[in-house]
Amino acid sequence: MGNDLALSATGxxxxxxxxxxxxxxxxxVPKGSIYGVLGPNGAGKTTTLxxxxxxIEPDAGERTLLGSDHPREISDDIGYLPEERGLYPGMKCxxxxxxxxxxxxxxxxxxxxxAVELMEQTGLGHAPDMKIRxxxxxxxxxxxxxxxxxxRPSFLVLDEPFSGLDPVxxxxxxxxxxxxxxxxxxxxxxxxxxxxxxxxxxRLCVIAGGKRRFEGTVADARAxxxxxxxxxxxxxxxxxxxxxxxxxxREEDGWRFTLPExxxxxxxxxxxxxxxxxxxxxxxxxxxxxxxxxIVGRKAAEEMA
Amino acid sequence: MNHLARMIxxxxxxxxxxxxxxxxxxxxxxxxxxxxxxxxxxxIGGAGGAMVGKNAExxxxxxxxxxxxxAAHFTAVDKRMRDxxxxxxxxxxxxVVAPQGDPATQARQLLxxxxxxxxxxxxxxxxxxxxxxxxxxxxxxxxxxxVAEQVVRNQAAGITQPLSTPHFVHVARQGxxxxxxxxxxxFAVTILFVLSLMLSGQTVGTMAEERSNKVIEILAAxxxxxxxxxxxLLGMFAVAVVFLAFWGGLVLFMSLFLPxxxxxxxxxxxxxxxxxxxxxLFLGYFTMAYLLLGSVFxxxxxxxxxxxxxxMLSLPITIFQMAxxxxxxxxxxxxxxxxxxxxxxxxxxxxxxxLAYAARxxxxxxxxxxxxxxxxxxxxxxxxxxxxxxxGVLKSAGPRRKKRWGRKVSxxxxxxxx
Numbered sequence: 001m002g003n004d005l006a007l008s009a010t011g012x013x014x015x016x017x018x019x020x021x022x023x024x025x026x027x028x029v030p031k032g033s034i035y036g037v038l039g040p041n042g043a044g045k046t047t048t049l050x051x052x053x054x055x056i057e058p059d060a061g062e063r064t065l066l067g068s069d070h071p072r073e074i075s076d077d078i079g080y081l082p083e084e085r086g087l088y089p090g091m092k093c094x095x096x097x098x099x100x101x102x103x104x105x106x107x108x109x110x111x112x113x114x115a116v117e118l119m120e121q122t123g124l125g126h127a128p129d130m131k132i133r134x135x136x137x138x139x140x141x142x143x144x145x146x147x148x149x150x151x152r153p154s155f156l157v158l159d160e161p162f163s164g165l166d167p168v169x170x171x172x173x174x175x176x177x178x179x180x181x182x183x184x185x186x187x188x189x190x191x192x193x194x195x196x197x198x199x200x201x202x203r204l205c206v207i208a209g210g211k212r213r214f215e216g217t218v219a220d221a222r223a224x225x226x227x228x229x230x231x232x233x234x235x236x237x238x239x240x241x242x243x244x245x246x247x248x249x250r251e252e253d254g255w256r257f258t259l260p261e262x263x264x265x266x267x268x269x270x271x272x273x274x275x276x277x278x279x280x281x282x283x284x285x286x287x288x289x290x291x292x293x294x295i296v297g298r299k300a301a302e303e304m305a
Numbered sequence: 306m307n308h309l310a311r312m313i314x315x316x317x318x319x320x321x322x323x324x325x326x327x328x329x330x331x332x333x334x335x336x337x338x339x340x341x342x343x344x345x346x347x348x349i350g351g352a353g354g355a356m357v358g359k360n361a362e363x364x365x366x367x368x369x370x371x372x373x374x375x376a377a378h379f380t381a382v383d384k385r386m387r388d389x390x391x392x393x394x395x396x397x398x399x400x401v402v403a404p405q406g407d408p409a410t411q412a413r414q415l416l417x418x419x420x421x422x423x424x425x426x427x428x429x430x431x432x433x434x435x436x437x438x439x440x441x442x443x444x445x446x447x448x449x450x451x452v453a454e455q456v457v458r459n460q461a462a463g464i465t466q467p468l469s470t471p472h473f474v475h476v477a478r479q480g481x482x483x484x485x486x487x488x489x490x491x492f493a494v495t496i497l498f499v500l501s502l503m504l505s506g507q508t509v510g511t512m513a514e515e516r517s518n519k520v521i522e523i524l525a526a527x528x529x530x531x532x533x534x535x536x537x538l539l540g541m542f543a544v545a546v547v548f549l550a551f552w553g554g555l556v557l558f559m560s561l562f563l564p565x566x567x568x569x570x571x572x573x574x575x576x577x578x579x580x581x582x583x584x585x586l587f588l589g590y591f592t593m594a595y596l597l598l599g600s601v602f603x604x605x606x607x608x609x610x611x612x613x614x615x616x617m618l619s620l621p622i623t624i625f626q627m628a629x630x631x632x633x634x635x636x637x638x639x640x641x642x643x644x645x646x647x648x649x650x651x652x653x654x655x656x657x658x659x660l661a662y663a664a665r666x667x668x669x670x671x672x673x674x675x676x677x678x679x680x681x682x683x684x685x686x687x688x689x690x691x692x693x694x695x696x697g698v699l700k701s702a703g704p705r706r707k708k709r710w711g712r713k714v715s716x717x718x719x720x721x722x723x
Contacts, residue, residue: 056695075526082519082522082526085519086521100523103523144523
């Protein structure tokens with residue numbers, strides 16, 4: 001493994017009841033980056049994360065986390081927010097955060113002190129002495145998130161961190177993740193909501209059906225699909241369809257088609273010469289969501305074939 | 306930080322959380338004071354039962370229909386013989402009545418009366434008495450016959466006063482009697498069993514609680530499962546120690562106010578070691594019994610995910626505990642039989658059987674060996690519990706080692722059930 005990688009895994013396999021739920025996944029996470037693991041529900045994301053952390057052992061494959069082949073041995077340097085949130089309902093918020101820190105080697109007193117500071121910073125300054133059972137689901141989730149970073153880990157793993165949070169708390173979480181990255185931590189998170197990945201991830205991989213379908217930057221993913229053109233003619237005429245590219249489809253207020261390889265300019269000249277004019281024109285880059293659907297859908301189609 | 310230091314740290318982190326979470330709740334007070342309810346109900350029931358028994362005994366009376374000269378002798382012998390018996394063995398009071406009319410009819414009337422329960426009535430000459438009784442094995446009837454025999458013997462020999470005037474000298478025992486040792490063993494084993502039955506069974510539900518509140522993944526991701534299991538066990542044990550200290554202190558304090566005859570009975574129950582070393586051994590074996598049974602219950606309970614499954618598990622767990630008590634009791638009753646050795650060696654009955662052994666034998670080294678053996682099994686039970694949890698709940702084998710049997714272990718492991 002190169003020194004610039006915080007995590008590398010090759011050929012990870014996990015079978016449950018004879019079914020390969022993770023089937024030969026490779027991941028390489030550069031130090032100091034935010035890395036996204038994307039995939040539809042049931043893709044194998046959580047199982048992959050659990051194997052990377054050593055919570056469960058892979059049936060095959062190797063992984064190296066922060067230079068160690070045994071992730072459990074360096075767990076003090078790891079932060080983890082599991083997909084299934086769980087806290088002791090009878091504990092005070094600051095104690096719950098301190099307890100999670102203590103499990104990672106942070107002394108209780110420091111944990112409590114940092115818990116109060118973190119809660120203050122994230123808008124929960126009123127709640128350190130509140131019992132977990134008194135919190136809303138979103139607040140409890142945020143408390144657990146703070147518990148996963150209270151010991152200032154070098155590597156932070158967040159499994160579906162945005163699910164269950166309202167937009168305000170989602171924004172707070174994005175700020176917190178960026179803050180952790182700025183502190184020097186490497187962050188690996190899973191999600192099936194593309195908007196967060198698009199905003200946060202330096203690199204990402206897409207998992208579907210237990211296999212890795214894509215690995216690269218957000219730009220790489222978006223570049224998998226051509227740009228789209230939305231054109232609104234000034235004068236709609238009967239011959240316009242013949243001028244537009246063959247994939248052009250009629251939309252309510254215009255036409256939509258793939259940007260021609262040679263560019264848009266010559267097409268626009270032909271449209272103007274034919275008298276259709278231009279009432280509106282936009283060239284749109286595909287979103288990560290488009291790329292995701294393309295990646296997962298195309299591969300699934302290939303498998304079915 | 307090496308593995309051991311880290312494991313200790315993690316274990317105590319979990320134990321501390323569990324301990325404070327339990328003792329900091331109002332439910333703990335209820336748990337601590339539960340024996341008050343038990344003792345109160347027991348005392349009420351016991352007092353009621355004793356009262357009923359005493360009333361029944363007070364209503365019992367035997368009769369001897371005798372002429373006035375025979376009556377005096379009979380009463381004197383009855384008084385002397387009665388001194389031989391104590392407690393429940395004391396014969397029923399015998400009332401001597403003068404004959405009125407036909408003695409046989411009078412005897413039947415006395416036997417059938419409604420005022421008292423009459424187990425036996427004697428009438429006729431003392432050398433050939435007729436004794437009516439209600440029970441074939443009536444000790445009262447035989448007692449009346451024996452008093453009559455003594456009266457007739459005395460009259461035949463012309464004895465009017467006791468011929469022997471003994472001088473009783475009380476000599477206190479230096480060591481403990483065989484009976485005292487056995488009683489101590491049985492008493493100690495029973496107390497140990499009741500404590501472990503009440504306290505170690507609580508570990509059954511602790512992992513199910515972690516699964517239901519979904520904290521288990523936090524724990525499993527942070528620390529080794531063995532630390533989770535051991536930490537939970539020690540946390541619960543600390544709760545048990547608080548319970549034991551509270552009630553132990555209270556019992557010691559109460560013992561200051563016990564009547565002297567009860568204290569002398571207790572002081573006869575001296576173990577071979579002496580009270581203080583035996584008490585220390587008791588604490589040691591309580592710890593071992595708790596950890597051994599608790600680790601098994603924790604491991605078994607960890608496989609359950611719902612309160613209903615926990616309830617279903619409580620029956621086999623109770624049967625297992627009763628089997629251990631049976632084995633230990635057999636070792637008390639039959640100290641020289643192979644069953645005693647089996648009970649001492651079988652790890653889950655070993656603390657009970659070894660405590661009984663401590664009551665009758667002053668050897669120390671078997672206890673050192675027993676503690677080491679039992680600790681080994683505590684470790685094994687925790688390791689097995691964690692392993693089964695990993696396989697059954699987390700669907701994963703344990704961390705792989707670099708080499709096993711000379712080959713690199715990176716091949717697929719056996720598939721686990723979903």
